[in-house]
Amino acid sequence: MMITLKVKVGQLSLAALFLVSGLSAPAAGLLALEDEDKEEQPEWLAVTGGDVFTGTGSYLRGATVLAKDGKIDSIGYDLFIPEEAERLDAGGMRVYPGLVAISSSGLLGGSGDLADTIDPFSSRMVLGLAAGITTTSQSNQVAKLKRGELEGAVLSEKAFSGLTWSGAGGKRALKEKFETTATYLRAYREWEELVKKDKELKEPSKRGVDSTVLAVLEGRILAKFSANGRDDLLGIARLAQKYGFRPVIEGCGEGWAVADELGRAGAMAIVTPRYRRSKEESLVRDGGSSIENAAILHLAGVSVAVIPSSKSVNLGGIAGRDIMHLIIEAGFAVRGGLPEKSAIDAITIQPARMLGVGHRVGSLEVGKDCDLIVTDGDLLHYETFVQYAVVDGKLVYDKQEELWFSHIRPRPEAPAPEESPVDAGERPEDIEDDGEAGDDDESGDEDEEDGDEGDEDEEGDD
Amino acid sequence: MIIRHSLTILLAAALGGAVLAADPGATGGGGLALRASKVLIAAYDGPAVLNHGIVLVKDGLIEAVGPARSTPVPAGYVLVGLGKRWLAPGMIDLHSHVGGTWDINDMVFLTNPGLRANTAVRPGNSNLDRAVAGGVTTILFIPGSGSNMGGQGVLLRTGEETYGGAELRAPGSLKVAQAGNPEGYIFGVGRSFMNWNLRNTFKRGIAYAKRWEQAEATAVKQPDRNPQWxxxxxxxxxxxxxxxxxxxxxxxxxxxxxxxxxxxxxxxIDHGTFDGYRAAELAEQANVPAILGPRSIDAPAGYWFRMWSGSQVERVQGVAAGYQERGHRMVGFNTDAPVVPQEELSLQAAVGVRYGFDNSEMDALRGVTSVPAKAAGIDQRAGSIEVGKEANLLILNGDPIDPRTGVEAVYSRGRKVYDTALDRRRW
Structure with missing residues (x-):
């Protein structure tokens, strides 16, 4: 049964013939073997020859990233690339981890519950990939820009617990929640120990305990605040230090003025380097926005993620400030003194970690998802374009294959692969195999390609 | 004794000079020599860059520019070695509304050639402070686009403290808004009417100017002055x-x-956006410079924009590239500050390049220096590092249009008005 399920359209009648006529076992066995191999065959992608910026401190010139079934299998030189691997020539180009936009809207084509609403054919998803973004967070969920596919797109259904630090009453109420919950947590941990000796001991009451705050204090989820003013930032930092949790602070506009406190609190900041806030001119003390914000926070030990002021794609004409220009925004952090490497981290691994998906995306490491971009130059240079984007080991964006940017500095055609002449000693099957590996580039095997597609169709039909 | 006496005088003169005289390079000060690894000359018709150059500055003007090894520094000049840093001309933005207070859109009539923006100037306001830190040393501060003729703009130096110091030229321009805003003046105003009204005002104004020209040429009695014209x-x-x-x-x-x-x-042209580039060939023939912005791209967008723009397909067309591809030479960039913040003029050029503007001849920098200078007729005074021009200079740690590049110091007419070594980086 396996045979008829898996063979190609062209071979179906032949296989049926085998079955009906009960042809010689070896012939049928050979066919079966080939097909079983096919079923178990992993999907390989080799991105070859690019200068690979792994995000872990390595910069490998002319290296290869090899992905197996969507995960990074190996990175390096002289790798064994299986013959059937799909190849992407990144020679003369650079390879970076796919960018992580810590907050965006519209890139996934959906809203609300992403699992039900992602539109994998959305034009905004193409523009997001063109901007190098392969993972993003929207409505507090985390998803990948898996073009044409929904499977496995949503990485997390809840990224943060949003907490509010504002107004005298609100601040007092939040402090009380933390105090009550921390008291409960201490009592509970004590009880956990004591109950081992005294089984009758009553579990401490959960009265007044805030489940969100509890999750934060137990380290199950990160608390996210939205604050820009120096006083608020200081308040959050002190709250975090007192109760021992690491706050994520979106905005953090005057963070540079209280950077040491934020660093001590282990804060993580989501900043827009070009954010504007005027200084209170009557005060001598530091205040207002500063282009140096990201750099100063970084120096104080605060993890920094960068995001532009406009979170959606803007095609109205004003370019350079929306989510399509994430690299430009990171460039402004460099202008303020953030090292280039940290600026790239701020749009890759740092936001990935904040979103709780740092083990999957944000850097190129063996075992992590193969989400990468191939660029025609230094990632943070204003002229650089994403040439290819790969998500889960699949090519999902090719600049020259889309209308959006293909006319701008078109990528030179890659030299045609050398044709391998047919060796007189090869058997017809071998030649066929070569054809499969070569795939799209070889115009001669249209039948072969049709056959490949038929393969999947066949599965569906049954 | 005599010797000692003269020494004392010399010393006193030197001390007095140090206390009283202007900075070297500034008006009334001594000479200044700046040596940089790259001098971005940005001449409109001439060289773009000089490697390892020296720029001599005296009395606020550029006195000499040449290779470091063959340009002698006169005795008494203060030599400043800039190491790896680059020297570039201050940038010029011909579309700005942040030179002062916001009351610059007074729509008295549908055409107001007599209104002047220079009465609203506030030198040294916080937007201009940032402009300096972003390398923008000159702006054209113009009225808004609520009427077909908003009034007269004024060309300002950004790094100055007084109006007298800031005024580069008044009037700087006559602001005309041909469409796409003045419609809001009163119900029923459309393009046919606006163009008729504009033409009518122009003809009356030109007739006034001709009467004066004739009077001046023939020495007859001068006509009455009319501030409107x-x-x-x-x-x-x-x-x-x-x-x-x-x-x-x-x-x-x-x-x-x-x-x-x-x-x-x-x-x-002081926007030229959406699909304005389709008129680029004619603009070039008619010698009409194109100062583009704040929009940089023409792309399919929402319905409202689609009515404006010619582009329909999934394609992002760079506006500046559109002009350049059609052979337009005088392509510059603006911000329409505060639409794009004043300090981000250089980014406007960078985005232009990103979306296809060819920068292999450094035309992006020209687009924010010598091109706007030529368009505004101030190319004898500003816009490039050439002899005789005002020493409005930027010291940079790299490519001036790269967002990552910091402006380290700025000179306005030879006087240092911003220095990150002394002051916190403002941008």
Whole structure:
């Protein structure tokens, strides 16, 4: 049964013939073997020859990233690339981890519950990939820009617990929640120990305990605040230090003025380097926005993620400030003194970690998802374009294959692969195999390609 | 004794000089020599860059520019070695509304050639402080686009403390808004009416200017002065230009055919966006510079924008690239600050390059220096590092249009007005 399920359209009648006529076992066995191999065959992608910026401190010139079934299998030189691997020539180009936009809207084509609403054919998803973004967070969920596919797109259904630090009453109420919950947590941990000796001991009451705050204090989820003013930032930092949790602070506009406190609190900041806030001119003390914000926070030990002021794609004409220009925004952090490497981290691994998906995306490491971009130059240079984007080991964006940017500095055609002449000693099957590996580039095997597609169709039909 | 006495005098003179005299390079000060690894000359018709160069500055002006090894530094000049840093001309933005207070859009009539923006100037305001830190040393502060003629703009130096110091030229321009805003003046105003009204005002203004020209040429009694029409005398002499809020192909076309060709006014496009680039060939022929922004791209967008723009397909067209591809040479960039913040003028050029503007001849930097200088008729005074021009200079740690590049220090007429070594980086 396996045979008829898996063979190609062209071979179906032949296989049926085998079955009906009960042809010689070896012939049928050979066919079966080939097909079983096919079923178990992993999907390989080799991105070859690019200068690979792994995000872990390595910069490998002319290296290869090899992905197996969507995960990074190996990175390096002289790798064994299986013959059937799909190849992407990144020679003369650079390879970076796919960018992580810590907050965006519209890139996934959906809203609300992403699992039900992602539109994998959305034009905004193409523009997001063109901007190098392969993972993003929207409505507090985390998803990948898996073009044409929904499977496995949503990485997390809840990224943060949003907490509010504002107004005298609100601040007092939040402090009380933390105090009550921390008291409960201490009592509970004590009880956990004591109950081992005294089984009758009553579990401490959960009265007044805030489940969100509890999750934060137990380290199950990160608390996210939205604050820009120096006083608020200081308040959050002190709250975090007192109760021992690491706050994520979106905005953090005057963070540079209280950077040491934020660093001590282990804060993580989501900043827009070009954010504007005027200084209170009557005060001598530091205040207002500063282009140096990201750099100063970084120096104080605060993890920094960068995001532009406009979170959606803007095609109205004003370019350079929306989510399509994430690299430009990171460039402004460099202008303020953030090292280039940290600026790239701020749009890759740092936001990935904040979103709780740092083990999957944000850097190129063996075992992590193969989400990468191939660029025609230094990632943070204003002229650089994403040439290819790969998500889960699949090519999902090719600049020259889309209308959006293909006319701008078109990528030179890659030299045609050398044709391998047919060796007189090869058997017809071998030649066929070569054809499969070569795939799209070889115009001669249209039948072969049709056959490949038929393969999947066949599965569906049954 | 005599010797000692003269020494004392010398010492006193030197001390007095140090206390009283202006900075070296500034007006009234000694000479200044700046040596940099790259001097971005940005000449409109001339070299773009000089490696390992020296720039001599005296009395606020550029006195000499040459290779470091063959340009002698005169005795008494203060030599500043800039190491790896680059030297570039200060940038010029011909579309700005942040030179002062916001009351610059007074729509008294549908055409107001007599209104002047220079009465609203606030030198040293916080937007101008940031402008300096972003390398923008000159702006054209212009009225808004609520009426067809908003009034007269003024060319300002950004790094100065007084109006007298800030004024580079008044009037700087006559602000015309051909379409796409003045419609809101009163219900029923459309393009046909606006163009008729503009033409009508221009003709009356030109007639006034001609009466004066005739009187001056023939020494007959001078006509009465009318502040409503005075600007047209400046325009006729190319001492001011028409800075035109114009965008979309058909409106840009009207700018060229009506203002440049029919009325023979010195004029430049001061938006030129959406699909305005489709008129680029004609603009080039008619010698109408294109100062583009704040929009940089023309892309399929929402319904409202689609009515404006010609592009329909999934394609992002760079506006500056559109002009350049059609052979337009005088392509510059603006911010329309605060639409794009004043300090981000260089980014406007960078984005232009990103979306296809060819920068292999460093035309992006020219687009924020020598091109706007030429368009505004101040190319004898600003816009490049050439002898005789005002020493409005930037010290940079790299490519001036790269967002990552920091402006380290700024000179305005030879006087240092910003220095990150002394002051916190403002941008």
């Amino acid at each position: 005075e600007i047209f005398r400046h325009l006729r002499k190319n001492e001011a230009q028409v800075s035109t809020h114009t965008q979309v192909y058909q409106v840009v076309l009207a700018t060229i055919t009506i203002i440049a060709q029919e009325l023979e006014m010195p004029v430049y």
